[in-house]
Amino acid sequence: GAGVSQSPSNKVTEKGKDVELRCDPISGHTALYWYRQSLGQGLEFLIYFQGNSAPDKSGLPSDRFSAERTGGSVSTLTIQRTQQEDSAVYLCASSSRGRLGTDTQYFGPGTRLTVL
Amino acid sequence: AQSVTQPDIHITVSEGASLELRCNYSYGATPYLFWYVQSPGQGLQLLLKYFSGDTLVQSIKGFEAEFKRSQSSFNLRKPSVHWSDAAEYFCAVGGDGNNRLAFGKGNQVVVIP
Numbered sequence: 001g002a003g004v005s006q007s008p009s010n011k012v013t014e015k016g017k018d019v020e021l022r023c024d025p026i027s028g029h030t031a032l033y034w035y036r037q038s039l040g041q042g043l044e045f046l047i048y049f050q051g052n053s054a055p056d057k058s059g060l061p062s063d064r065f066s067a068e069r070t071g072g073s074v075s076t077l078t079i080q081r082t083q084q085e086d087s088a089v090y091l092c093a094s095s096s097r098g099r100l101g102t103d104t105q106y107f108g109p110g111t112r113l114t115v116l
Numbered sequence: 117a118q119s120v121t122q123p124d125i126h127i128t129v130s131e132g133a134s135l136e137l138r139c140n141y142s143y144g145a146t147p148y149l150f151w152y153v154q155s156p157g158q159g160l161q162l163l164l165k166y167f168s169g170d171t172l173v174q175s176i177k178g179f180e181a182e183f184k185r186s187q188s189s190f191n192l193r194k195p196s197v198h199w200s201d202a203a204e205y206f207c208a209v210g211g212d213g214n215n216r217l218a219f220g221k222g223n224q225v226v227v228i229p
């Protein structure tokens with residue numbers, strides 16, 4: 001079946017602009033995760049959604065970052081007033097039950113964000 | 117908080133030679149361990165996982181990894197590498213009730229003829 005998809009695949013923006021990144025999880029997966037992959041920092045957890053529960057936002061680096069998940073499916077990660085240090089690859093993953101101990105996270109191809 | 121250490125960031129190996137990538141984790145409870153592989157332009161793809169049971173797990177691509185609790189390790193091995201194994205490999209740890217994966221910095225594997 002279809003895997004996790006993300007759009008756009010590449011995004012170039014100017015410092016100070018807002019950007020929106022989209023993630024379509026695997027159909028039927030109730031849990032959705034956002035990670036950031038940057039040089040020198042590796043892969044960092046950002047936010048986690050599980051069903052209708054309140055999201056775990058503990059990994060968001062600043063209040064310029066926010067995310068929502070509509071209808072328990074598609075998610076949008078928004079970065080306001082982008083800074084150059086926001087340049088990274090943003091990865092989305094989904095899993096079937098969201099209880100990490102018994103679930104495997106499946107990743108999308110990522111969105112490469114470049115802030116000029 | 118959990119953490120993962122992957123030494124030897126860049127590894128060059130000859131085609132046909134053996135490969136071992138080291139992974140050490142820090143986690144206070146029962147760990148759930150993963151190896152992901154990322155090829156250029158590709159997303160992370162699951163290679164192996166350990167949740168419980170047999171401590172030696174194997175993948176269809178000829179890789180294996182062994183969980184050693186006493187050493188807090190989950191090293192990845194392949195007896196004979198192929199040119200297509202050139203990629204970046206990430207070890208990750210999660211745990212029961214914890215919703216996030218902690219990743220190591222990754223191993224960039226280069227395969228030479």
